Amino acid sequence: xxxxxxxxxxxxxxxxxxxxxxxxxxxxxxxxxxxxxxxxxxxxxxxxxxxxxxxxxxxxxxxxxxxxxxxxxxxxxxxxxxxxxxxxxxxxxxxxxxxxxxxxxx
Numbered sequence: 517x518x519x520x521x522x523x524x525x526x527x528x529x530x531x532x533x534x535x536x537x538x539x540x541x542x543x544x545x546x547x548x549x550x551x552x553x554x555x556x557x558x559x560x561x562x563x564x565x566x567x568x569x570x571x572x573x574x575x576x577x578x579x580x581x582x583x584x585x586x587x588x589x590x591x592x593x594x595x596x597x598x599x600x601x602x603x604x605x606x607x608x609x610x611x612x613x614x615x616x617x618x619x620x621x622x
Contacts, residue, residue, distance in 0.1 A: 530593035553600035560607035
């Protein structure tokens with residue numbers, strides 16, 4: 517880490533800002549994690565079969581919207597990544613139980 521921040525200044529930053537100050541790639545990697553988790557949650561809970569062009573528009577908007585969520589986590593320390601992980605787990609359990617229920621019904 518470059519000694520461009522004092523210990524007091526580092527303590528005032530959010531955890532992601534501290535990590536990004538140590539290595540700038542962490543900010544980009546965390547953005548990619550937010551994008552991937554957003555796509556997983558969308559597919560588990562809300563995706564419908566769409567034509568290719570509409571699907572491309574939806575995913576492009578997800579990528580743009582993920583930047584807003586990443587910024588909330590980066591600047592304010594909002595637990596966006598944790599919430600997306602929990603949402604993915606809950607929606608995954610729901611889809612699994614729905615699949616199991618439909619299979620038993622047949």
